[in-house]
Amino acid sequence: MMAKEIKNILMVGVGGQGTILASKVLSNGLVNAGYDVKMSEVHGMAQRGGSVTTQVRYGEKVYSPIIGKGQADIIVAFERMEALRMIQYLKKGGVLVVNDHVIPPMTVLTGAEEYPEGIIEELSSKAKTIVFKAAEVAREIGNPKTQNIVLLGALIKAIGLEDLDWDTAIEAEVKPQFVAINKKALQKGMELAS
Amino acid sequence: MKKLLTGNEAIARGAYEAGITVAAAYPGTPSTEILENIAPYEEIYAEWAPNEKVALEVAGGASIAGARALAAMKHVGVNVAADPLMTLAYTGVNGGLVLVTADDPGMHSSQNEQDNRYYAKFGKMALLEPSDSQEAKDLVAEAMKISEEFDVVVILRVTTRICHSKTLVEFKDRQEVAMKPYVKQANKYIATPANAKVLHGTLEERLKRLEEYSNNSPLNYIEWNDKKIGVVASGVGFQYAREVFGEGASYLKLGMTNPLPKQKIREFAAQVETIYVVEEGEPYLEEALKVMGIDCIGKDKLPLVGELNPDIVERAFMGTEREVFTTDIKLPNRPPVLCPGCPHRGLYYVLGRQKNAIVTTDIGCYTLGSAPPLNAGDTCICMGASITAGHGMYKAFEHNKTEGKKIFSVIGDSTFFHSGVTGLMDVVYNKGNSIVIIADNRITGMTGHQENPGTGKTLKGEPTVEIDVAKVCKGLGVDKVIEVNPLNLEEMEAAIKEAASTDETMVIVTKWPCALLKDQVKAKGYCRIDEEKCKMCKACLKVGCPAIFNIEGKIQIDETMCNGCGLCAQVCRFDAIEKVGE
Numbered sequence: 001m002m003a004k005e006i007k008n009i010l011m012v013g014v015g016g017q018g019t020i021l022a023s024k025v026l027s028n029g030l031v032n033a034g035y036d037v038k039m040s041e042v043h044g045m046a047q048r049g050g051s052v053t054t055q056v057r058y059g060e061k062v063y064s065p066i067i068g069k070g071q072a073d074i075i076v077a078f079e080r081m082e083a084l085r086m087i088q089y090l091k092k093g094g095v096l097v098v099n100d101h102v103i104p105p106m107t108v109l110t111g112a113e114e115y116p117e118g119i120i121e122e123l124s125s126k127a128k129t130i131v132f133k134a135a136e137v138a139r140e141i142g143n144p145k146t147q148n149i150v151l152l153g154a155l156i157k158a159i160g161l162e163d164l165d166w167d168t169a170i171e172a173e174v175k176p177q178f179v180a181i182n183k184k185a186l187q188k189g190m191e192l193a194s
Numbered sequence: 195m196k197k198l199l200t201g202n203e204a205i206a207r208g209a210y211e212a213g214i215t216v217a218a219a220y221p222g223t224p225s226t227e228i229l230e231n232i233a234p235y236e237e238i239y240a241e242w243a244p245n246e247k248v249a250l251e252v253a254g255g256a257s258i259a260g261a262r263a264l265a266a267m268k269h270v271g272v273n274v275a276a277d278p279l280m281t282l283a284y285t286g287v288n289g290g291l292v293l294v295t296a297d298d299p300g301m302h303s304s305q306n307e308q309d310n311r312y313y314a315k316f317g318k319m320a321l322l323e324p325s326d327s328q329e330a331k332d333l334v335a336e337a338m339k340i341s342e343e344f345d346v347v348v349i350l351r352v353t354t355r356i357c358h359s360k361t362l363v364e365f366k367d368r369q370e371v372a373m374k375p376y377v378k379q380a381n382k383y384i385a386t387p388a389n390a391k392v393l394h395g396t397l398e399e400r401l402k403r404l405e406e407y408s409n410n411s412p413l414n415y416i417e418w419n420d421k422k423i424g425v426v427a428s429g430v431g432f433q434y435a436r437e438v439f440g441e442g443a444s445y446l447k448l449g450m451t452n453p454l455p456k457q458k459i460r461e462f463a464a465q466v467e468t469i470y471v472v473e474e475g476e477p478y479l480e481e482a483l484k485v486m487g488i489d490c491i492g493k494d495k496l497p498l499v500g501e502l503n504p505d506i507v508e509r510a511f512m513g514t515e516r517e518v519f520t521t522d523i524k525l526p527n528r529p530p531v532l533c534p535g536c537p538h539r540g541l542y543y544v545l546g547r548q549k550n551a552i553v554t555t556d557i558g559c560y561t562l563g564s565a566p567p568l569n570a571g572d573t574c575i576c577m578g579a580s581i582t583a584g585h586g587m588y589k590a591f592e593h594n595k596t597e598g599k600k601i602f603s604v605i606g607d608s609t610f611f612h613s614g615v616t617g618l619m620d621v622v623y624n625k626g627n628s629i630v631i632i633a634d635n636r637i638t639g640m641t642g643h644q645e646n647p648g649t650g651k652t653l654k655g656e657p658t659v660e661i662d663v664a665k666v667c668k669g670l671g672v673d674k675v676i677e678v679n680p681l682n683l684e685e686m687e688a689a690i691k692e693a694a695s696t697d698e699t700m701v702i703v704t705k706w707p708c709a710l711l712k713d714q715v716k717a718k719g720y721c722r723i724d725e726e727k728c729k730m731c732k733a734c735l736k737v738g739c740p741a742i743f744n745i746e747g748k749i750q751i752d753e754t755m756c757n758g759c760g761l762c763a764q765v766c767r768f769d770a771i772e773k774v775g776e
C-alpha cells in the first residue's frame with residue numbers, strides 16, 4: 001500500500017514563529033502510519049529572528065535527512081517572502097502553501113533594503129499556490145495561536161495525507177485543553193486546501 | 195516501538211542505556227541538547243561545567259574513579275579541552291570514557307568548520323561516526339565497550355545534520371554497570387615524563403590491537419551492488435551517497451574511522467573499478483586511502499568549504515543538475531537579530547555612538563550588536579578573546595607609542611566564566627587599561643538558556659551558590675566595578691562616559707535578564723507610537739528593534755512582538771512613544 005517513492009516537505013518561517021509543533025504533529029502522524037521518516041531542523045543562531053527551515057522526508061526507506069533543490073513536493077511558508085526564498089527547492093509541479101503574513105527583516109526595518117512587492121503573483125505564476133491569512137483563520141475558529149495547525153491542515157490535504165490518524169497525532173503532541181481547538185484548526189486548514 | 199529522535203536525544207538515550215553514570219558538558223550548538231536530555235535521568239549525574247576543559251577533566255576523573263563517563267561539546271570546544279584530551283589518551287581509562295564532538299560543517303552557528311576527526315588521529319584515540327540517530331545511540335554503548343576493552347578514550351564525532359535530524363530509533367533497556375574498583379596506579383595516572391614514555395609505548399600497542407578490531411567490526415560494513423563504482427563514506431555523507439547512487443554503487447560504510455580498517459578497505463578497493471570518497475569537511479578518509487596507495491576521487495570534486503547535501507554529491511559525481519525555479523525578485527536577507535527587549539541593545543546603542551573607541555566583542559547573542567544598525571564591534575575571535583585581544587591591542591598601541599583608541603571589551607556572563615576570568619586577571623596583572631563590560635543577562639543565551647555559575651541553578655535544576663560577577667572582578671583586583679541596568683540609557687551612558695575618561699582598568703556589569711527569561715523579565719505592557727507627536731525623525735529605528743517597523747510612511751510598533759522595555763521611548767526626542775498596558 002505504501003508508496004515506494006519518497007515525499008519531501010519543506011517548512012519555512014522566521015525564528016520564533018513556532019514551526020516546531022506543526023512538524024511534531026506531522027511526523028507523529030507519519031510514524032504511526034508506518035512510514036520511515038527523517039526530519040531536519042536548524043537550531044541555534046538562526047533562531048534569533050533569522051529564517052528557519054524544517055525538512056520532512058517520508059516513504060518506505062529514507063536515506064538523506066535533507067532535501068535537494070527542486071525536490072520538495074510541497075513548501076509551507078509561514079511568512080510570504082520566505083516562500084520565494086525557498087522556491088528553488090520546489091519540484092516542478094509542486095505545491096506552495098503560503099501564510100499571507102509579512103515579517104520585515106532588520107535590513108528592511110532600517111531602510112537599507114525594501115520588502116519586495118508582487119510576491120504572491122510571482123509564486124502563483126510558477127506553481128499551484130494556496131494562500132490565506134492563517135492567523136485570521138485561526139482567530140475565527142477561536143485561537144490565533146493555532147495558525148500553525150491551520151497551515152499544517154492545508155499541507156496535509158495538499159499532499160494527500162488526509163486519511164492518516166491526525167486526531168491521535170494531535171492528542172499526543174498538544175496539551176489536553178487545546179486538543180479540541182487544534183483538531184478544528186487542522187480541519188479548517190484541510191478545507192482551505194480543497 | 196520506534197521513536198523519532200534527534201541525534202542528540204539519541205546520544206542521551208545511549209548514555210542511559212550504556213550504564214553511564216557521570217556526564218559533563220559546556221553548551222554549544224549543535225551539541226547542547228545532549229546534556230539537556232541526559233539531565234532528567236536520575237541514574238546519571240550530569241553537570242554544566244564552566245568550560246569544555248573542565249567538562250572533560252570531570253568526565254576523565256569519573257572514568258579514573260571507575261564510572262562510565264561522557265563529555266560533550268561543540269567542535270571548537272574540543273580546542274579548549276585539547277590539553278586534558280591529549281594526555282588522557284595516554285593514561286587511558288578505568289570506566290569507559292567517551293568524548294562527543296559535534297562539528298558544524300556549513301557553520302550554521304559557529305565561527306569555523308574545523309573537522310575534529312583529526313583530533314582522534316592526532317591524539318591517538320578511537321573514532322566513531324554515526325550516520326543517523328539509531329547509530330548515534332548504539333555507538334555510545336559501543337564506545338564504552340571499546341574504551342574499556344582497549345583502555346582508550348573514544349571520540350564520538352557527530353555533525354549538525356546528525357545532531358539535529360530526527361530519525362527512527364529502537365530503544366533498549368539500561369544496562370546497569372557496576373563501578374570498576376578504583377586502585378591507585380601511579381604509573382598509569384601520573385603522567386610524568388618517565389611514566390608517559392611507557393604509556394605512549396603501550397598506547398601504540400593498544401591501537402594496533404584496535405585496528406584489528408576495526409577490521410572485524412560490523413561498524414565497518416560493505417554493501418555489495420554494482421561494482422563499477424565503490425563509495426567509501428562515513429557519517430551523514432554515507433546517507434547522501436546512498437541517496438544519490440542507490441543500488442548503482444557498492445558501499446564501504448565506515449562507522450569506526452580511527453583506527454581505520456585498512457584490510458577491509460583493501461578488500462573493497464580490490465573489487466570495485468572506481469572509488470569515490472564521500473565525506474564532509476576535510477579529506478580525512480581520502481588522504482588515508484591515498485597513503486595506502488589506493489586511487490580514489492574525493493575532494494577533487496567535492497567542496498572543502500561548507501556542508502554537503504545530496505545535490506552537491508550528485509552534481510560532483512554524476513554531473514547532473516536538476517531544473518529549479520528561479521526568481522528575478524531581489525530578496526532582502528534575514529540575518530539573526532537581538533530580540534525585542536534584549537538588554538544587550540541598550541549597551542550596544544551607547545557603545546556604537548562612542549567616537550574614538552575600539553570594541554572587542556566575544557561570542558554570544560551580544561555579538562549581534564556588531565551588525566547594523568548598532569554597528570558596535572571591531573573583533574570577535576573565540577570565547578574569552580574580547581578581553582585578551584583588547585589587552586593586546588592596547589599594549590601594542592602603548593608600547594609602540596601609537597595613538598590608540600579607548601578599548602572596550604564586551605563579554606557575556608557565561609563567556610566570562612568560561613574563559614574571561616583569566617583574561618581579566620592578565621589585564622590587571624599586566625597593568626592594562628581596558629574597560630571590560632560584562633553583559634550579564636543572567637543566563638547562557640545564544641545556545642538556548644542554559645544555567646551557568648552565575649545563575650544560581652544547576653543543570654538538574656537544583657538551587658546552588660550564585661557566583662557574583664562583580665565580586666569575582668573585585669577579587670581579581672579590579673577596584674572600579676560598577677553594575678548598571680543597560681536598558682536605562684541614562685545609567686548606561688553615564689557609565690560609559692566615566693569609563694571613557696578613566697585611566698585604570700574598570701569593569702561595568704550590565705546586569706539585566708534576557709528578554710526571553712519568562713520568569714525574570716521585569717518589563718510589562720508594550721510601547722505605542724503617538725502618531726500626532728511622531729515627526730518621523732527615525733531616531734527609534736537606530737536602536738535596531740525588530741518590533742519597530744517603518745512601513746507605509748509611518749513608524750509602527752508591533753504590540754505582539756514588543757516586550758515593553760521602553761528603550762525606544764528613551765531615544766525619542768518628541769515624546770511620541772508611550773507605554774501602555776502596564
Ligand SMILES: Cc1ncc(C[n+]2csc(CCOP(=O)(O)OP(=O)(O)O)c2C)c(N)n1
Pocket residue numbers: 220221222223246268270271274557558559560577605606607608609610633635637638639640641
Ligand atoms: C569554545 C566554545 N564553546 C561553546 C561555544 C558556543 N557558544 C556560543 S555563544 C555561547 C554562550 C554565550 O553566553 P553568554 O556569554 O552568557 O552570552 P549571551 O548569549 O547570553 O548574550 C556559547 C556557549 C563556542 N562558540 N565556543
